[in-house]
Amino acid sequence: MRLLKYILSVILPTFALSYLALLFVNSGLKKQQNDFFGTFNHIADNSDKHDILIFGASIAKNNINPRVIDSVSGKSSFNCGIYGFGFVDSKILLESYLHSPHPKPTTVVYVMQPDWGRPRGHEITYAPQFYPYASNNAVYETGSKYDDGIKLVKYLPFVALSKYNDHLKYSSLIPFVKKDHLRKGNYLGYEPIYGTVMNLKRFENATNIIIEKDSKETSPVQQNNLEDFCKVCTDNNIKLLLVFPCSYTTKIDTTVDRSFPALHKIVDKYNVSIVDYANSEMNMVKSNFFDLYHLNNIGADKFSELLAKDILKGAN
Amino acid sequence: MLFNSLDFLIFFPLVTLLFFLLPHKFRWSLLLTASCIFYMFFKPVYILIIFFTIIIDYFAGIYIERAATPEKKRKLLIISLIANIGVLAVFKYYNFLNSNLDGLLSVMGYSNPIPYLKILLPIGLSFHTFQAMSYTIEISRGNQKAEKHFGIYALYVMFYPQLVAGPIERPQNMLHQFHEKQNFNYELMVSGLRLMLWGFFKKLVIADRISLVVDEIYRNTGSYSGPIIILGCMLFTFQIYCDFSGYSDIAVGSARVMGLKLMKNFDRPLISKNLTEFWRRWHISLSSWFNDYVYTPFVLAKRDWGKVAVVIGLFLTFSISGLWHGAGWTFVIYGTLNGIVLIYEFLSKKFRKNLSKKIPGLIYNTSSNLLLFLFVSFSYIFFRSSDMHTAITMIKSCVHPSSHSIMEQLQNLGLFPLFIIFIMIVYMHFIERKFESGIPKMDLQKPSLERIFSIVTLTLIITLGIFNQQSFIYFQF
Numbered sequence: 075m076r077l078l079k080y081i082l083s084v085i086l087p088t089f090a091l092s093y094l095a096l097l098f099v100n101s102g103l104k105k106q107q108n109d110f111f112g113t114f115n116h117i118a119d120n121s122d123k124h125d126i127l128i129f130g131a132s133i134a135k136n137n138i139n140p141r142v143i144d145s146v147s148g149k150s151s152f153n154c155g156i157y158g159f160g161f162v163d164s165k166i167l168l169e170s171y172l173h174s175p176h177p178k179p180t181t182v183v184y185v186m187q188p189d190w191g192r193p194r195g196h197e198i199t200y201a202p203q204f205y206p207y208a209s210n211n212a213v214y215e216t217g218s219k220y221d222d223g224i225k226l227v228k229y230l231p232f233v234a235l236s237k238y239n240d241h242l243k244y245s246s247l248i249p250f251v252k253k254d255h256l257r258k259g260n261y262l263g264y265e266p267i268y269g270t271v272m273n274l275k276r277f278e279n280a281t282n283i284i285i286e287k288d289s290k291e292t293s294p295v296q297q298n299n300l301e302d303f304c305k306v307c308t309d310n311n312i313k314l315l316l317v318f319p320c321s322y323t324t325k326i327d328t329t330v331d332r333s334f335p336a337l338h339k340i341v342d343k344y345n346v347s348i349v350d351y352a353n354s355e356m357n358m359v360k361s362n363f364f365d366l367y368h369l370n371n372i373g374a375d376k377f378s379e380l381l382a383k384d385i386l387k388g389a390n
Numbered sequence: 391m392l393f394n395s396l397d398f399l400i401f402f403p404l405v406t407l408l409f410f411l412l413p414h415k416f417r418w419s420l421l422l423t424a425s426c427i428f429y430m431f432f433k434p435v436y437i438l439i440i441f442f443t444i445i446i447d448y449f450a451g452i453y454i455e456r457a458a459t460p461e462k463k464r465k466l467l468i469i470s471l472i473a474n475i476g477v478l479a480v481f482k483y484y485n486f487l488n489s490n491l492d493g494l495l496s497v498m499g500y501s502n503p504i505p506y507l508k509i510l511l512p513i514g515l516s517f518h519t520f521q522a523m524s525y526t527i528e529i530s531r532g533n534q535k536a537e538k539h540f541g542i543y544a545l546y547v548m549f550y551p552q553l554v555a556g557p558i559e560r561p562q563n564m565l566h567q568f569h570e571k572q573n574f575n576y577e578l579m580v581s582g583l584r585l586m587l588w589g590f591f592k593k594l595v596i597a598d599r600i601s602l603v604v605d606e607i608y609r610n611t612g613s614y615s616g617p618i619i620i621l622g623c624m625l626f627t628f629q630i631y632c633d634f635s636g637y638s639d640i641a642v643g644s645a646r647v648m649g650l651k652l653m654k655n656f657d658r659p660l661i662s663k664n665l666t667e668f669w670r671r672w673h674i675s676l677s678s679w680f681n682d683y684v685y686t687p688f689v690l691a692k693r694d695w696g697k698v699a700v701v702i703g704l705f706l707t708f709s710i711s712g713l714w715h716g717a718g719w720t721f722v723i724y725g726t727l728n729g730i731v732l733i734y735e736f737l738s739k740k741f742r743k744n745l746s747k748k749i750p751g752l753i754y755n756t757s758s759n760l761l762l763f764l765f766v767s768f769s770y771i772f773f774r775s776s777d778m779h780t781a782i783t784m785i786k787s788c789v790h791p792s793s794h795s796i797m798e799q800l801q802n803l804g805l806f807p808l809f810i811i812f813i814m815i816v817y818m819h820f821i822e823r824k825f826e827s828g829i830p831k832m833d834l835q836k837p838s839l840e841r842i843f844s845i846v847t848l849t850l851i852i853t854l855g856i857f858n859q860q861s862f863i864y865f866q867f
Binding site for chain 2: 076077080081083084085087088091092095232233235236237240243244247
């Protein structure tokens with residue numbers, strides 16, 4: 075009995091302290107305005123309405139400027155791109171937006187990776203990022219299918235801190251120590267890359283770079299994940315555009331078709347549009363690029379203008 | 391089974407509960423079964439190796455005791471030692487010796503016909519083999535009676551808390567405890583749990599966190615400049631201390647919970663002022679093993695040689711000790727370096743004593759401690775490096791410039807984790823200084839303070855621990 079009393083007298087205050095620490099960390103993460111947390115906080119909690127949402131990995135986040143899209147299209151857009159994100163992560167973001175009290179977007183743009191069909195090995199890019207939002211239904215429903223940590227964190231919140239790694243703990247402190255934590259130039263989720271100097275050696279000296287035709291590799295898991303994403307859009311009457319963005323090439327090849335045979339089945343089934351910029355003249359202008367797949371801020375503005383026009387066409 | 395695993399979180403309370411529920415006569419069988427399960431979590435088949443040495447040493451012990459003449463005792467002891475060292479030689483040193491033979495023959499223009507063994511080193515082999523050897527040696531010296539109960543003897547070798555990484559126990563300390571009845575003792579239970587908690591803190595919060603930084607520096611040596619490489623080497627000293635002493639604390643604590651007393655393996659070695667003191671405080675069970683069974687017998691046998699016996703004794707003992715850690719030249723150099731410095735300390739004892747009188751105490755002690763820390767960190771470059779090439783690259787990199795600023799390099803390693811490491815090391819130092827690493831006396835004096843310590847430490851484990859079930863460094867030995 076005495077031992078039990080001792081253990082309880084140690085464990086209960088520990089749980090309370092850990093829970094307080096968790097509240098502190100979570101409140102910091104929910105104050106974030108950039109990176110993953112900024113995006114998630116904006117789309118899940120903010121009451122701003124957006125007509126166009128853009129999803130994808132870095133080639134979405136760095137390549138598309140929502141301000142240009144807004145000025146060309148006259149609509150409101152938001153860039154939900156997050157580094158390394160795939161279909162499942164993006165689906166969680168989209169569902170979170172749809173679950174919150176916003177009006178639904180009219181158009182969703184998904185920026186496709188050139189090798190989108192390749193198996194990823196893990197469907198959620200970085201699960202701990204979702205832990206602070208485990209109580210969000212959209213996060214829990216999809217996330218818990220792929221990561222048990224989300225289940226644990228939802229039902230045992232005091233142990234969440236042990237699942238959070240250093241990156242999350244550090245991120246949570248930023249809003250407290252640095253009030254102006256909105257990164258320079260990071261707006262509406264877009265993170266431009268400044269400068270026109272292409273910094274990769276392979277890229278600097280490249281003389282013969284061509285956009286590869288499809289890799290023919292289409293993992294069934296990736297197809298299913300894409301289908302799931304398409305289904306969310308179809309079920310909510312949202313127009314979906316799958317976009318293959320500009321990438322650097324030294325020669326335009328008009329026969330390039332990056333839309334994979336497997337993709338066509340999905341496109342037909344869900345009435346999705348594909349926009350491929352493989353033949354865009356922009357692809358040959360080196361000064362638009364930061365590296366093979368990432369545009370710099372100048373290129374991103376030009377590309378966003380092209381995209382905005384195509385969105386208007388697609389939306390109509 | 392790893393201490394820092396979910397399995398152990400279930401295993402430990404279950405075994406402890408059953409231990410106190412069972413009548414005394416069945417407890418040895420419970421602990422032996424639990425120890426077998428604990429070991430078989432790693433690679434089940436290797437338990438046969440332990441059983442092999444257990445059977446040999448069990449009978450060797452009985453026959454040594456019965457032997458009528460010292461000569462016969464000596465022969466039986468040699469058979470037992472050959473069996474134990476033979477197991478080590480095959481599983482740990484065979485491929486190392488073969489690769490050296492390979493190199494030697496290729497220099498002479500021959501190819502080596504002897505094949506390599508494709509076997510994994512059984513976990514903790516050096517630990518339980520040394521513990522088994524101490525049993526037969528002590529019987530032959532007449533310090534210990536042979537254990538007639540096979541199960542109890544097997545438990546002496548296999549007792550799960552210290553099976554895979556020590557402390558390397560002596561039969562005089564352990565065997566009688568398995569025969570005695572341990573009643574539930576609240577003070578021992580709480581003190582054991584607290585020691586385990588402290589061990590987990592050192593392992594999960596400090597060692598495993600430092601390992602992320604140190605591994606990165608060793609992986610990308612070329613990307614970092616001299617000061618960062620030196621920082622990495624210093625951090626590894628803290629990592630290995632927290633990793634190994636953390637293991638020992640958990641081992642000693644989990645035995646203490648059941649009322650069993652294991653020997654103290656660490657006594658704040660990093661505050662030592664010279665290497666002699668360091669080895670008296672670091673891995674005490676191994677140091678005392680080598681002292682009792684290698685160094686002292688050698689020096690006594692060659693006492694006619696005077697100081698030369700001590701010098702050779704130190705050199706040999708520490709070279710062997712280096713090789714005990716691992717089958718590789720890096721470990722031999724690690725041990726030899728320590729041996730050389732200890733010889734220097736032995737020969738310069740008078741000079742250093744005189745020097746200490748001339749220099750203010752604080753300055754002398756602080757600089758001695760700093761010098762020792764730098765030497766220990768340097769010697770651990772050989773310990774940590776996978777081969778000589780890596781060790782030499784690391785040493786050369788200590789004066790390596792980098793195109794990135796120090797701040798950029800620190801940012802790459804993570805300023806926040808480095809900050810946490812720093813604070814946690816300070817916290818560890820404070821606690822171990824204030825309360826001794828075993829923390830037994832504080833609860834008698836200030837129970838509320840002791841409880842606050844437990845709450846804070848447990849909270850730090852939950853909030854800052856790294857829970858990726860990283861193995862303990864010394865398991866490989």
